[in-house]
Amino acid sequence: MEEQIGELWHKILYKVTDQTFPEAKVELSNIKGRLLIYLRALNKDNGLSIELADKRKHTNKRNWVQKMAGNHRYITACWRNEDSLYLPSDIAVYEDPKLNEDLYFWLAGLSSQIPEDKLSQIDSWISYNQVLCQQTLLQHNGLKTKYHRLVKAHIKNRPDLETLEENDRLAEEIIRDALLNPEKIQQLPETEFDPAHVPLWLYQPQEQNKKSINRDNDNNNQHSKKQKEVKDMARKKAREVESSEETTGLIAVRMENIFSWGEHAAVDRSLDDEDDLDCAETAAKEMDEIAVTNNQRASSSRLKFDLDLPSASEDDIVINDGILLPEWDFKKAELIQDHCRILELQIKNPGSSELPDHLKSTAKKLKNQFQALAPAREWRNGQQDGQEIDIDRWIRFASDKKAGQASADQLYREMRSGKRDMCCTLLADLSLSTDSWLNNDYRIIDVIKDTLLLFGESLQATGDEFSICGFSSRRRDPIRIHQLKKFNEKYNGITRGRINAIKPGYYTRLGAAIRYTTQQLTEQPQGNRLLMILTDGKPNDLDQYEGRYGVEDTRQAILEARRAGLQPFCVTIDTKGNEYLPYLFGSNSYVVIKNPIELPKRLPLLYAQLTSQ
Incomplete structure (x- = not known):
């Protein structure tokens, strides 16, 4: 009461x-x-x-x-x-x-x-x-x-x-x-x-906050710009306390006969090499009040082991020593030359794989649809050898012969299949976020695998030249590019084996990956070159690439691709994609797939729509 x-x-x-x-x-x-x-x-x-x-x-x-x-x-x-x-x-x-x-x-x-x-x-x-x-x-x-x-x-x-x-x-x-x-x-x-x-x-x-800036500017100005913010803090209270080495453990506060418990979590935000905020975010979400203190301890003697990177014996095969690429710094409005290093990799011992049973029916339907994109067979006139005589050339040869100027070359014609002046690279995001689950039934990485497989099966039916790459990054060195299918390779069981062997890992430095694929595509002789980007979220990495810096670099890379004559197009399953993709790609060069399970079927059809003209 x-x-x-x-x-x-x-x-x-x-x-x-x-x-x-x-x-x-x-x-x-x-x-x-x-x-x-x-x-x-x-x-x-x-x-x-x-x-x-x-x-x-x-x-x-x-x-x-x-x-x-x-x-x-x-x-x-x-x-x-x-x-x-x-x-x-x-x-x-x-x-x-x-x-x-x-x-x-x-x-x-x-x-x-x-x-x-x-x-x-x-x-x-x-x-x-x-x-x-x-x-x-x-x-x-x-x-x-x-x-x-x-x-x-x-x-x-x-x-x-x-x-x-x-x-x-x-x-x-x-x-x-x-x-x-x-x-x-x-x-x-x-x-x-x-x-x-x-x-x-x-x-x-x-x-x-002016007080914090004046006090911490000398020691932490450079470090503070490189830390990832802990989000979802609107319901938190904060207070400033004095630093104390003894303030660890649990503190009991008796107020009006009610005990409340607050846990002290020592999270050092001043050091540049502290990148993983999972523990800090978890602790922050569990606290009703967050205490902040200034700690002037030096970090020169810290030693950190990076457990994210696999050993050389367990990693994929490195193809070369790396390709240096620039990166756009929007604050300076200039390209920083040789700022990123691309490391080309191939899956170690992928083996040969058949198309999974759950994709065979869909692949058959897509192949039938994509065969309509393949140019019809046509007669090639003026050939050295062929199935039939080229009547026009033969009449001209007979007339020239009577005039004493006969030349018996190229008098035949041959039926050959047509070929579209089209090539495409599919660039797939293989960052760690693709390891998350969809409806407790599928992982995003599994949906991406199915998408790449159906994409390859479909394009094989058109005869178009295409390549498939996967990418992830950990800072600017290295950006890992997995060569799943090159332009000069056939799509076969080995390609399917590479796709089935891909694993999620690391982050999404999208600008560097776009610049790399732009270089690959510009080397192709075809007149129409499409760059399809498959991702599940915004560009991000451990350093300043998180946030505006990554968005601006990606946008600059897309503009460079367009100036090189490429057609970039993004396909994402990020539900918030409509908020930032128009700024990156424009209003007509992206699509958001609201139901990720539909991605394997939708991507080949999107390719058909983009190349039908």
Whole structure:
């Protein structure tokens, strides 16, 4: 009974103090697709992705009712960095759902203004946003009406000026004036509490906390850029504590006769050679509160064994010493020459394999369909030898003979099969993520094997020249390329044996793999050259290739392939592929297979559609 009354009392207090409109809530997931298109239409920096923003502590002044209810301590603020725009999972600050939706689009427009040098030097949060608003409204005149409508409705919901003390009232008046007149650059007075949340403005990136930067810049500036972030942290609290070698084990805290247990997990985030975050992510998900401390221990004496790489005796056969390829650094806007090393491999002792029984029926149907793509048999005239006499050549020969200029060469014709001016490389992602299961029945790698087998069976029926490669990577050296079928090899039992022997491993440095296959394809004499990429996720690797860097390098590699006369096309089973693939490949050069089990049947048919013209 006591718990029920307390729960009811809390609900009443929360409802009284809640300043949002849940019935008008607009969720990001429902408009994310449109918002991405809008963001890329406005933004010169088209590589931005949209992510969920976490809650952050906001030390605004609260009344006694809000303190009793325990709310208004956190806000979900919009912010951006060089990789992503971080938006709230839902917005309900307006009574009108249309205004809440417009706020999402305004924030996307505001984030499209890349700060110039003079803008990035502005320390004041309010001045920074005023300059951003000026640039946004100047460059996108159509947003003016939407902006002023949002400001007018927002000011109605801001704190009453009469209830504020002198300094707080002055700060509130300045914020209101800045919203209404962004061209008037203003400064906020120093106050004890933060001003009320301004949802129309961008906030400071959470990873750029000034205190942490000033303290850790000398030791950790280079290392911090290379660490993979632990995701799904929106429900976590964090606090800063002093470093102590003795704070290990379990800590019991007695509060109001209730014991709570917190486990201390020592996770060192300052060292560049700490790449595997699985343990850190698991620990973080299990904790309700995360404590962060600064540790100045040196790492010069650390010794690390890499257990991921197989020994030479167990690894596949290395064909050569490696091929050096460049990589695109989007921050410098230049290609770093000889930055990646491609290692060509062949499966050791693959043996000869027959087509699996569960694929034979599908392969037979596909072969019949693909035979229609093969050019019809045709007569070749003017041959030295042949099945029939070339009548036109013979008449010309008889006339020339009477004139004394006879030449008895090329008087026959022969029936030969036609040949399409087409070649293709299928580049398959063999990263460790392909080891995951689908519906507890199939692994992704098994689906990829079936896809490669049916692809080979189908193209064999057309007579088109093709090659099949698999790739994975572990940093920039090496990028492992498995030669499953070369252009000058026949598709046979050995090829099937190689495909059946492939194993998942490592990561997805897609840009280097695309550059490698581009070189292979450009050496082929055919006029039409197709590069099909089969993957299950975004480009990623252990180093800075995770995130924006990998996306930009992949996009640059695709542009290079197109300039070389290739036609790149991506097939993915990543359900989030529509969020980033249009930026990489364009709107008509990719497809997302929602049901991965259909991939083996769909890929050959996609090839038929792409090459039918």
